[in-house]
Amino acid sequence: MSATVDPLRIPGRNIRRRRATDRVMGALLAVAAVVAVVPLVLVFAYVLIQGLPALNVPLLTQSPMPAGFPGGGVAPAVGGTLVMVGLGTLLGTPVAVLAGIYIREYAGSRGATAIRFLVDVLAGVPTIAVGLFAYGLVVVPMGTFSAIAGAIALAVIILPIVARVTDEMLGLVPGSVREAAYALGIPPWKTIVRVVLPAAASGIVTGILLGVARIAGETAPLIFTALGNQRVSTSLTEPMDALPLRIWVYATGPYDSWHQQAWAASLLLVGLVLIFSLLTRFVLRRRGPAGR
């Protein structure tokens, strides 16, 4: 090496090759990102194209026609999904949030690790097994398939999702905020309820939304709990229809009119989840200076 070497250049490396590698790698990452988004767009587009022609008012207001007859709608399924997802969320979420608070604030590091592991295992249990659990717990003793059995199965599915999100979101609230409250002579439980929980609220609500979207699309746990119902039912102790169940029945059935309605029902389900989460986000943004 002579004295004329540019001191700003790294000796022994080809800057042009490094730039080329950088460009190739950057392009690869961009492609991967696009590939990750493509299925979402395709699913939406496909459901929209296939479902829109059959989406009409009777679909929302009428009960299914006898097999093979054209017309009718999926009103029992729409109502049933709203009822069971709502009830499942109401049953599962409070327990889940409290469990999340316990894990983060009270369990201690060893206890928290153990409970977290168990909750993760529950989250990993196949949903059809959760359905079987609800079947044994509720359907067999009651002697009948019922909406409440379906709701309980859905509650068991949303529970670990919301519990872990609550746990994580509470963990994101800085310790300095807790200490500020303690230093004011605020008892620990009140610090959690009035200071820490509000600071984590938007994240927890986002987690609940994810959970709701997840259970709204669940089919397997409803097969031998809620069973499905051709007619609108308002009783929690009788079988109830749900959109995923109806889609499953229609999509696997032999009639073209069923296939059409299965597409339209899919569009309804996707739309319901989407509208619900947008609404909640909007409401959250409107109130409270919190944000993040």
Added chain:
Amino acid sequence: MTLMTEQTSNALPAADPPAGGPPTASVPTADPPATAAPAAPQAAPIAQAGSSHARTIAVAEHAAVTIEHVAVGVEIEHLNAYYGQHLVLRDITLSVRPNSVTAIIGPSGCGKSTLIRCLNRMHEVTPGARVEGQVRLDGDPIYAPGVDPVVVRQRIGMVFQRPNPFPTMSIFDNVVAGLKLAGIRDRALLEQVAERSLRRAALWDEVHDKLHAPGGALSGGQQQRLCIARAIAVEPEVILMDEPASALDPMSTLRIEELIDALRTSYTIVIVTHNMQQAARVSDRTAFLTVGEDRAGYLVEEGPTAQIFTNPRRRLTEDYISGRFG
């Protein structure tokens, strides 16, 4: 008050408070230091470094002038502090005098922050942390069986190194958080306390027209004054400050120091600082801690600030304040 005269008399013998003059109760409207605070904003940053000596004298004058509210003292007796098995503070015995500013200085890792956190039982919030020995607030042991740390912390407020306003609360709600969460709902009272506390913290003029904006939207220096307002809103008797200005710019630091100076009329203040000029400027007494061979912090000496900085009794102190180590 009697303690004060002893300490101020060597600096300013003539400025003793009138004998027998009863301390005025903490009247909400009386806050002359707050209005005097934004004196010369342009000149301050430049003048700051050079004027430490002049300010020290000014501080002493202030302290001797009025005591609005007689605060209480804190006695630290043979205090050991641990994190798990690790001893971080060894046998600290130190007396904090009422209505004075006591600075705790020392090199990094000497346990300054741990010491101050032992005074309001915040040390034990850290998992595995524990304390031996005793701390007395106005003679009452705070580490006695049956003492609720919540009650201790209601009487001993704290300001932290980094401003930590409650993120979900407005400026107003931050200031009155301690009262609101204690169940006080009287709107008029809350508003009165909020204004009084913000005035004392020299923040009222800057925020009175946006009390319902989020506390996190203020600048760092304003946030720290908000935290001071929040601490004094619950009317503690002692205020602990853990490097309250270390995350702030020089201008904000100056304002916090002026504030500390004004607050001594009603509170007993203990301030941890790694900034020796700051200790010299704001404190009446200074305690110097250092860290021993066994990595545990211990008290080297404590005395009037002027003496510690000009004529320390111990060689170790002199080495530290003259910048030979630390």
